[in-house]
Amino acid sequence: MTGGGRAVAAHPPSNNVLAEAWVDMADNRAKDAFILLKAKPPAGDRERELARATAMIDNQPVTDGQLQQAEAVFVRLAGGDDEAAQIAAYLRARLYHVHFSTSDLARASELYRAVAARWPDGHWGQLALVKAGLIQLYATEKIPDARARVREVAKLLERIREPGLRRDLQFQMGRAGTFFELTPDEVLPYFEAADKIGGLGVLTQQDLTAELGELSFRAKRWTEARRYFERYIAQYPDARKFAVEQKLRVIDAQLAAGKEAR
Secondary structure, three states, rough: OOOOOOOOOOOOOOHHHHHHHHHHHHHOOOHHHHHHHHHOOOHHHHHHHHHHHHHHHHOOOHHHHHHHHHHHHHHHHHHOOOOOHHHHHHHHHHHHHHHOOOOOOHHHHHHHHHHHHOOOOOOHHHHHHHHHHHHHHHHOOOOOOHHHHHHHHHHHOOOOOOHHHHHHHHHHHHHHHHHHOOOOHHHHHHHHHHHHOOOOOOOEEEHHHHHHHHHHHHHOOOHHHHHHHHHHHHOOOOOHHHHHHHHHHHHHHHHHOOOOOO
C-alpha cells in the first residue's frame, strides 16, 4: 500500500512578502505569488529587483535566455548578505534543478550546498539542504547503492533544525527507502519521525498513515500496525477501508495467538 503525494513547503519564519511569494511559487502557485507581489510591492530596491527576476521564471512562454537573464540578477543580488541575497542564491540553484529546459542536477546540488554553507541557520540555507538531499536520494549515479544514498542524506538531515523541513526530508527519505525496496525496519524510522512532527498536507498525511500501517504490518509489529490502521479508518474512510479492515482481522488473529513480534 505505497502512497504518493509530496510534503508541503515549509514557510519561512519572516514576514517578508517576497519570501511568502516564493513559497507560493515553490508550491506551483505562481499566480498567487504575483497577486501578492502586486498587492504588497516590496519596499526596497533589491527586493523589487528580486521580485522582477522571480516573476521572469514563470513569465510564459519561458525560454532559457529569459532564465539566464534572471540568473544574472540572482548572481548579483546574492553578493549581499540580506534575505534578498539568500533567496536569490537559492533561486539560482532552483533554476538548474527544475527550470532550465535541461536540468543540471550536479550544478544544482553544488549551488544548494553553497547556500547552506553560507547561511547554515537561515531558512533558505536549511531549505537548500532539503533540495540537495532530494537530488542525493534519486539522482546521484556516483552512489549506486541505495542504503549508501540514504546514509549520505542522513548527514544532511543532521544539519536541519527547522522542524517542518526536517519532516519534509524525513518523509522523502522514507519514500526513497520504499522505492529502493529497503526493509520496513530501515524505512519506518523516517516515516515515524515525519509523522511525529506532523503538519503535512491532508493527502500526504493520508498516504503516510497508510505507509506506516503497511510497513508495520510487514515487519510484524502488530500492535503498531493496528494503531496506524485504526487511525486510518477513523480519519480517512475511503476506498481503501475494506483492505485495511482485512489487515486488521489478520492482526487481531496474530495478537490473539500471542505472536506479537516487537
